[in-house]
Structure formats: structure tokens, C-alpha cells
Amino acid sequence: MLNTALNSFGAQVLFATSSDENYPPERMIDGNMETFWLSTGIFPQEFIIRFPDNMKISVISIHSFNIKRLRIEQSTNEEAEDFKVMAEKEFEQTEGSLQTNEISLDCSNATHLRFLILSGYDHFVSVHKVGIQA
Template sequence: MFDVASSKAGAQVVLATSADEEYPPENIIDGSQDTFWVTTGLYPQEFVITFQALMNINTVRIQSFNVRKITVGRSVSNEPTEFELLREKDVESTDGQLQEEEIHCGGNLTAQHLKFTIQSGYDHFATIHQVHVDGNAVHS
């Protein structure tokens, strides 16, 4: 198991609905908690992570701030389309520290892409500091 969502593992953020070039979506998968991607107003906000290959997913860990409700979807097609909803999470608000959410997928779940949708927030702006996905490549 390793972080298949990290840019070092060849993953990419292929879509993000907010763009402040000082806080780019690449910060979500750069392996550092110090950098983040920020939403720039209104909800929902979305980003899609595309893996190097089809992966078995064990756990998804999200570090965020001001996120109230987030949904995660997966796609197994080559193109980032045809997503199906995996999980919907209500996240508790935190004061002065990051929110941490873990989604357990059991290891039998495959995905080529994961789509994260921030449905609502505790404030006008929310961040994603890091997404970590424990998994490994599907060997066919």
C-alpha cells in the first residue's frame, strides 16, 4: 500500500473549479500539509484526481478546513466521466486546526479517477490541504 494519489506516484488533479494560482489544485497531492487548494466562492466546488492506472482503493484520507459536506465519487473509465457516488460525509467544524476525514473502502474498490465535491461549507471559503489515497495498482 502506498499513496496512489500523490503526484510522485503519477497522479494528477485534472479538474478543479477554483483557481488562485498561489494556491493551485496541485497542492492537494503534493505530499505536504503546509500547502493547500482554496475555493474562491460559492458551492459546490469540485476536483478530480486521476491515477496513473486503475487502482484498488483501501482508504481515502482528506485534510481540509471549513468543509461542511463532501461527497466522493469514482470512475473506472479511461476518461474522467461516468462517476458513481461512493460516499457522502458530513464533516465537523474545527477551530484553528485541520479537519480530518477517513473513508474506508475495503480494498476491493477500483478506481481510475476520484471526484471530490464540496457540497457546502462552514464559511464562504474552504480549503483542501491534502488528499491521501492508500491503494495499489490493479494487476490484470
């Protein structure tokens, strides 16, 4: 499941704080590591993923570059509101390869996940793939 493209079962990116038309946020959930979303300056940066149903999530995996501090919030609401913090993590810096991180959660329910990129190792950060394990 971690390797499944999120968009293949109806998940979508509802919102992202910045976008270059060549690197749209949908690229984070197309399952392809070569395509990515690129932030366009100033932190924090944020994006929200919406699931078609309420999902039980045990692990979130993220392939990225130059993200430093990330906070993940969940909402069980039908609308993207009432977010609660699920996890906050500082990623290690990588050179010459992407950052690969898995974040375990204790089987939380969510209709929406909000990702807040609080800081970076550079002015611009990329997210290549977001996966979840139910």
C-alpha cells in the same frame, strides 16, 4: 501509503472548479500539509484526481478546513466520465486546526476520483492533502 504524496506516483489533478494562482489544485497532492488549494466562492466546488492506473482504494484521507458536506465519486473509465457515488460524509467543524478525516471504502477500483464539496462552514474552504490507501 496514506502519507505518500499522490503526485509522487503519477497522480494528477485533472480539474478544479476554482483556483487562485497562489493556491493551485496541485497543492492538494504534493504531500505537504502547509500548501493547499483554496476555493474561491460559491458551492458546490469540485475537483477530479486522475491516477496513472486503475487503483484499488480502501481508505481516502483528507486534510481540509471548513468543509461541511463532501461527496466522493469514482470512475473506472479511461476518461473522466461515468462517475458513481462512493461515499458522502459530513465533516465536523474545527477551530484552530485542520479537519482530518478518513473515509473507508470497500476496496473500490478507480482511475479517477471526483470530490464534490457540497457545502462549507464558511464561504471558502481549503484542501491541504489527499491521501489514499490501496
